[in-house]
Amino acid sequence: MTEIPAAIHPHIRINSYGWYLRNRFSCRVSKVNVDAGFTCPNRDGSRGTGGCIYCDNSSFSPGETQAYIPIEEQMAAGMAYHRQRLGSEKFIIYFQKFTNTYADPAHLRSLYGRALTHPDVLGISIGTRPDAVTPEVADLLQELAKDRYICLELGLQSMDDEILSRINRGHTLEEYIKAVKLLSGRGIDLCTHLIYGFPGETRDNFLKTADLIAGLGINSVKLHQLHAVKGTRLAEQYMKGEFVPLELSEYVAAACDFLERIPADVTIQRLYGSAPLEIRVAPQWNLKNNQMWYAVLNELKRRDSWQGKRRA
Numbered sequence: 551m552t553e554i555p556a557a558i559h560p561h562i563r564i565n566s567y568g569w570y571l572r573n574r575f576s577c578r579v580s581k582v583n584v585d586a587g588f589t590c591p592n593r594d595g596s597r598g599t600g601g602c603i604y605c606d607n608s609s610f611s612p613g614e615t616q617a618y619i620p621i622e623e624q625m626a627a628g629m630a631y632h633r634q635r636l637g638s639e640k641f642i643i644y645f646q647k648f649t650n651t652y653a654d655p656a657h658l659r660s661l662y663g664r665a666l667t668h669p670d671v672l673g674i675s676i677g678t679r680p681d682a683v684t685p686e687v688a689d690l691l692q693e694l695a696k697d698r699y700i701c702l703e704l705g706l707q708s709m710d711d712e713i714l715s716r717i718n719r720g721h722t723l724e725e726y727i728k729a730v731k732l733l734s735g736r737g738i739d740l741c742t743h744l745i746y747g748f749p750g751e752t753r754d755n756f757l758k759t760a761d762l763i764a765g766l767g768i769n770s771v772k773l774h775q776l777h778a779v780k781g782t783r784l785a786e787q788y789m790k791g792e793f794v795p796l797e798l799s800e801y802v803a804a805a806c807d808f809l810e811r812i813p814a815d816v817t818i819q820r821l822y823g824s825a826p827l828e829i830r831v832a833p834q835w836n837l838k839n840n841q842m843w844y845a846v847l848n849e850l851k852r853r854d855s856w857q858g859k860r861r862a
Contacts, residue, residue, distance in 0.1 A: 554856050555814040563851065567819040579639070579641065580629075581642045582632065584621045586645055590679070591679065591720060597721070598720045602707075602717050622664065629670065643665040644674070650676045651682045662674055675703060676700075676701070680706070680725040681729075683704075683732060683733065701738070701741055703741040704726060706742050708756075710723075710755060741769060746774075746801065746805070747801065756804060757807055763816065768816060769817065771816055771820075773822075774820060780829040785831045798833070805822075809856075810859045810860040811860050
């Protein structure tokens with residue numbers, strides 16, 4: 551058997567982000583979500599209105615993160631939770647909801663600075679879109695990255711421009727590549743968000759994204775299945791029979807195929823998506839978060855495979 555690369559955790563067979571952070575900072579590190587009150591270019595009319603057809607931020611944001619609460623209070627609540635639940639010692643503040651570079655650079659500097667002043671904060675992670683990364687934003691992040699950990703999370707979702715148009719994403723693959731090139735070489739970790747299961751998407755087309763990630767030198771990936779939650783246009787499409795969600799077996803197989811094709815040094819921040827039961831529409835896999843995680847990892851073990859094996 552080919553030897554598993556050193557970057558890969560020997561038991562879970564992927565390069566998990568949590569393991570990477572522990573090795574890099576020599577302690578237990580957790581991400582703490584905050585809502586800083588941003589909006590989005592395809593909500594305010596700059597690129598479109600209504601947002602992505604699947605988007606409802608309440609489906610992936612803790613209830614205590616609300617824009618009217620000062621970020622310092624949100625940080626304190628999140629850090630206390632992770633200290634008690636996981637024994638975390640240090641933290642990365644995650645600006646999550648909507649597009650967190652979509653503002654004047656002076657405002658961004660103030661917000662990011664407020665998060666970075668806490669003594670237990672190692673750095674920040676910033677969720678955004680490719681069309682909201684300007685040269686001024688890149689320069690600011692490069693400055694902050696000189697002595698702090700900075701991760702920029704770019705939502706791509708699909709490399710197929712037709713799919714991006716159908717889901718009202720409001721940007722193109724070309725804009726994503728342009729943003730990555732603008733940010734590269736500045737000491738900033740780059741994370742890409744991807745979704746599998748869009749109507750009309752094939753597994754083969756989805757797997758091509760692994761080569762894109764490898765070729766651009768992306769540091770980490772977040773992956774999840776397309777799922778519909780109440781109040782979204784995707785939920786409406788599901789009710790009309792226009793969206794047929796993936797079967798669990800198909801998602802697990804595709805996720806493992808994807809992992810086998812990306813480099814071993816790319817860290818995996820997420821392997822699945824979940825939504826609170828009260829707003830979840832489809833798919834209804836009825837698995838707890840840790841069960842979803844192990845469904846993928848156990849399939850890798852069954853295959854006697856690991857992240858990056860097919861790139862060797």
